[in-house]
Amino acid sequence: MNAPSLHPDVGALAGLLGTWRGQGAGEYPTIESFTYDEEVTFGHAGKPFLAYRQATVNRATKLPAHAEGGYWRGVGGDRIELVLAHPTGVVELATGTVEPTPTGLRIEFVSTATVGTVTAKDVRALIRHFELDGDVLRYRLEMAAVGQPLTHHLAAELHRA
Amino acid sequence: MNAPSLHPDVGALAGLLGTWRGQGAGEYPTIESFTYDEEVTFGHAGKPFLAYRQATVNRATKLPAHAEGGYWRGVGGDRIELVLAHPTGVVELATGTVEPTPTGLRIEFVSTATVGTVTAKDVRALIRHFELDGDVLRYRLEMAAVGQPLTHHLAAELHRA
Numbered sequence: 001m002n003a004p005s006l007h008p009d010v011g012a013l014a015g016l017l018g019t020w021r022g023q024g025a026g027e028y029p030t031i032e033s034f035t036y037d038e039e040v041t042f043g044h045a046g047k048p049f050l051a052y053r054q055a056t057v058n059r060a061t062k063l064p065a066h067a068e069g070g071y072w073r074g075v076g077g078d079r080i081e082l083v084l085a086h087p088t089g090v091v092e093l094a095t096g097t098v099e100p101t102p103t104g105l106r107i108e109f110v111s112t113a114t115v116g117t118v119t120a121k122d123v124r125a126l127i128r129h130f131e132l133d134g135d136v137l138r139y140r141l142e143m144a145a146v147g148q149p150l151t152h153h154l155a156a157e158l159h160r161a
Numbered sequence: 162m163n164a165p166s167l168h169p170d171v172g173a174l175a176g177l178l179g180t181w182r183g184q185g186a187g188e189y190p191t192i193e194s195f196t197y198d199e200e201v202t203f204g205h206a207g208k209p210f211l212a213y214r215q216a217t218v219n220r221a222t223k224l225p226a227h228a229e230g231g232y233w234r235g236v237g238g239d240r241i242e243l244v245l246a247h248p249t250g251v252v253e254l255a256t257g258t259v260e261p262t263p264t265g266l267r268i269e270f271v272s273t274a275t276v277g278t279v280t281a282k283d284v285r286a287l288i289r290h291f292e293l294d295g296d297v298l299r300y301r302l303e304m305a306a307v308g309q310p311l312t313h314h315l316a317a318e319l320h321r322a
Contacts, residue, residue, distance in 0.1 A: 045225040051228070064165075084252075090244065091252035
């Protein structure tokens with residue numbers, strides 16, 4: 001099968017397609033700070049969403065750390081939605097916007113729902129900021145979880161692989 | 162990095178690891194019936210979950226149809242959990258059991274929550290039955306959605322690739 005054309009509803013996200021690798025740092029009031037190597041991929045199948053996968057390896061232990069996977073949906077104009085599963089037993093839905101900048105994109109997602117399985121930790125809200133700047137993708141994540149208010153948790157800088 | 166050993170909490174699911182391909186049929190009171198080609202993969206990173214991805218192609222149109230991705234979590238004994246994102250804007254959490262059979266496994270998931278983005282169709286409940294029988298993996302899915310009660314929706318038979 002030939003590669004399908006990118007669906008126009010996710011046309012604004014074209015700059016994200018491909019694989020990104022880099023490093024990040026995590027902190028939270030309830031845990032030790034840590035650093036990680038990360039790989040992120042964005043793919044598409046010609047439909048109005050991008051498939052998104054992420055995995056990190058803890059730089060100290062060299063062991064797999066977080067992972068997450070799901071979809072970025074184009075829903076008209078500059079509006080996008082995120083649906084994501086975390087292997088920690090949490091799912092995340094978010095609404096967001098994508099905004100062009102002189103060198104790339106600025107994207108922000110605010111969670112509309114986070115739900116956990118009965119054994120999952122309590123995650124209440126997530127805010128994700130992405131900045132695409134040429135071949136560099138930076139993000140920051142704020143999280144309200146385990147009794148803490150929205151607090152800075154992760155920041156990373158990735159480069160196009 | 163060497164391939165990690167399978168985490169004991171998902172040891173009962175070892176028979177699922179790898180790639181599966183086959184065909185299925187879908188029906189629902191609100192749509193035309195359809196048939197599809199499907200590929201499913203189960204992977205792991207040495208942690209207490211399997212990464213699960215699925216994609217189908219409509220056999221009539223040859224176009225990508227459904228996809229879904231997430232994690233199967235081992236949470237002790239015969240109990241498992243499913244956290245899944247659908248590009249339709251729906252996330253699914255389910256609790257389940259895995260039971261050995263003379264030739265494989267019997268697995269059942271019942272959703273504990275289904276949540277959609279504001280633009281998603283209304284999906285209320287999903288029941289997934291899997292039967293691993295040697296190198297054959299069959300599943301059936303019942304769905305309550307768009308005003309319909311729990312109703313048979315999908316059945317497929319996949320073979321180890």
